[in-house]
Amino acid sequence: MKKIIIAIDGFSSCGKSTMAKDLAREVGYIYIDTGAMYRAVTLYCIEHNLFNADGTIREEELKTQMQDIHISFRLDAETQRPVTYLNGADVENRIRTMEVSSRVSPVATLGFVREALVRQQQEMGKDKGIVMDGRDIGTVVFPDAELKIFVTASAEIRARRRYDELKAKGEEASFEEILHNVEERDRIDQNREVSPLRKADDAVLLDNSNMTIAEQKEWLKRQFDKAVHV
Ligand SMILES: Nc1ncnc2c1ncn2[C@@H]1O[C@H](COP(=O)(O)OP(=O)(O)O)[C@@H](O)[C@H]1O
Numbered sequence: 001m002k003k004i005i006i007a008i009d010g011f012s013s014c015g016k017s018t019m020a021k022d023l024a025r026e027v028g029y030i031y032i033d034t035g036a037m038y039r040a041v042t043l044y045c046i047e048h049n050l051f052n053a054d055g056t057i058r059e060e061e062l063k064t065q066m067q068d069i070h071i072s073f074r075l076d077a078e079t080q081r082p083v084t085y086l087n088g089a090d091v092e093n094r095i096r097t098m099e100v101s102s103r104v105s106p107v108a109t110l111g112f113v114r115e116a117l118v119r120q121q122q123e124m125g126k127d128k129g130i131v132m133d134g135r136d137i138g139t140v141v142f143p144d145a146e147l148k149i150f151v152t153a154s155a156e157i158r159a160r161r162r163y164d165e166l167k168a169k170g171e172e173a174s175f176e177e178i179l180h181n182v183e184e185r186d187r188i189d190q191n192r193e194v195s196p197l198r199k200a201d202d203a204v205l206l207d208n209s210n211m212t213i214a215e216q217k218e219w220l221k222r223q224f225d226k227a228v229h230v
């Protein structure tokens, strides 16, 4: 069967990576979470004092240090889930904190950051057989992807899902803070100059506000089956 590229974009916390990961496992494709890459660059900035006290980024310093930032994914042998590595260290949990969530979108507005990460993402997908999720996959990274999905759900539902997830991990979280973060990131992601978040004209729209994880998984599998059989 021919191998294709599946691009899944959409708003924050709506279930993109959940469905992308499930599909990749089921059909034997590679899964790449591009949000994890922007989060890893953000963690690097926090750990290397590249944020000023007012929250702005020391852009020139980050630009010269981009060549020192190496991001990779490895499969956890036990869970079979991908784990994000930054310069050889497992950062999977550290990139999911509220601190990183609150700083990542400004980092993702920087053209030189996007150029470096997009280049790596295109390299990862050059042999196809890949499911990639993010904000600009169907529009910029793989404009010729055979299957493009754009996912959305109401902000309250998305914040509730993220809140439940953090609670389950035992992390302190406030629903109001998460809702604010989700809305703020959507605003920055949609309004940035470089590769703003938008639905590609040929993407299939999915509002999963009232869908279960199992339902959206089946829906995506049907889209995949259609795309590989044309
Ligand atoms: N349809 C759904 N119904 C309820 N919870 C969901 C659904 N899809 C995903 N989730 C949960 O919502 C949270 C955010 O999902 P995630 O896949 O990380 O979103 P994204 O990749 O879009 O940020 C996760 O805890 C996930 O388990």
Ligand SMILES: Nc1ccn([C@@H]2O[C@H](COP(=O)(O)OP(=O)(O)O)[C@@H](O)[C@H]2O)c(=O)n1
Residues within 6 Å of the ligand: 011, 012, 013, 014, 034, 035, 036, 038, 039, 104, 105, 106, 108, 133, 134, 135, 136, 137, 185, 186, 189
């Ligand atoms: N392809 C991508 C992926 C993420 N991002 C940025 O990285 C942030 C974190 O992405 P994410 O996918 O981990 O976000 P969640 O929806 O999972 O919280 C987004 O809010 C965007 O600012 C991006 O600009 N382009």
